[in-house]
Amino acid sequence: MQISARRLENTTIFDVTGDIDLANSPAVRKALLAELREKKIPRVIMNLQGVKYIDSSGIASLVEGLKASRDVQARFILFGLSRSAREVLQLSRLLTLFEIYENEEQALSGEGV
Amino acid sequence: MPQRQLLLRLQLLSNPVVLCGVRGVVSPIASALGFGEEDCRSITLAVDEALTNVIRHAYGGKLDRPIAIQFNKLKGADGESPGLEIVLSDRGPKPEPDAFEEKPAGELRSGGLGLHFMRQSMDTVVHSRVGSTNRLRMVKFIR
Numbered sequence: 659m660q661i662s663a664r665r666l667e668n669t670t671i672f673d674v675t676g677d678i679d680l681a682n683s684p685a686v687r688k689a690l691l692a693e694l695r696e697k698k699i700p701r702v703i704m705n706l707q708g709v710k711y712i713d714s715s716g717i718a719s720l721v722e723g724l725k726a727s728r729d730v731q732a733r734f735i736l737f738g739l740s741r742s743a744r745e746v747l748q749l750s751r752l753l754t755l756f757e758i759y760e761n762e763e764q765a766l767s768g769e770g771v
Numbered sequence: 772m773p774q775r776q777l778l779l780r781l782q783l784l785s786n787p788v789v790l791c792g793v794r795g796v797v798s799p800i801a802s803a804l805g806f807g808e809e810d811c812r813s814i815t816l817a818v819d820e821a822l823t824n825v826i827r828h829a830y831g832g833k834l835d836r837p838i839a840i841q842f843n844k845l846k847g848a849d850g851e852s853p854g855l856e857i858v859l860s861d862r863g864p865k866p867e868p869d870a871f872e873e874k875p876a877g878e879l880r881s882g883g884l885g886l887h888f889m890r891q892s893m894d895t896v897v898h899s900r901v902g903s904t905n906r907l908r909m910v911k912f913i914r
Contacts, residue, residue: 679791679819680790681791713820713888721879749816749888749892750876750884752877755879
């Protein structure tokens with residue numbers, strides 16, 4: 659898995675590629691919490707277009723990000739979920755708790771289709 | 772009793788880096804037995820979650836402990852459908868009595884989802900303690 663950050667005004671976009679599992683979900687969690695809790699970025703967006711697989715530890719990292727965003731009144735947004743990632747989020751019954759868009763343009767504008 | 776045919780036996784160490792490799796073999800095995808794409812993804816998730824639980828809870832994150840996984844084809848005797856049986860074995864301590872109590876899904880918690888995923892994905896998920904070995908048996912039938 660690789661994770662890199664693009665920083666725009668008041669927004670960080672994380673581009674993630676590869677599988678998110680127990681081997682690398684701590685890195686996702688660390689990156690999210692640093693951006694939200696330490697840098698106080700008001701909007702953090704996860705680009706998951708390159709993520710073909712996510713397991714419960716990956717979902718847990720996203721949950722940590724969501725909780726941190728609520729604590730600091732920031733927005734935490736996901737976009738580009740693969741079929742597999744969407745299925746796992748549905749299975750967790752957490753899908754509706756996240757702000758999710760199809761693509762980056764919608765994620766930035768905050769408007770779905 | 773269903774008839775079994777051993778398909779694959781893997782001996783692993785409890786290092787999370789093995790998860791990716793194991794996932795890579797599960798779906799082709801399930802597909803070869805006749806499972807559809809969605810079931811293949813579900814079985815892969817269940818195996819990944821079972822291994823993750825062993826690494827995190829049975830071995831407390833130690834990277835060098837033994838895990839065995841066996842994949843058996845169930846031939847579907849006695850009116851049962853054919854299916855795939857997956858048995859994980861580890862040498863960790865006996866789990867606490869509440870370790871297999873499922874926590875409600877849909878709550879904003881960062882833990883406890885793995886068991887829920889395994890039970891949602893498979894038809895049977897049973898843990899047993901045999902001597903000093905933990906044994907997790909999971910079965911999914913072909914429909």
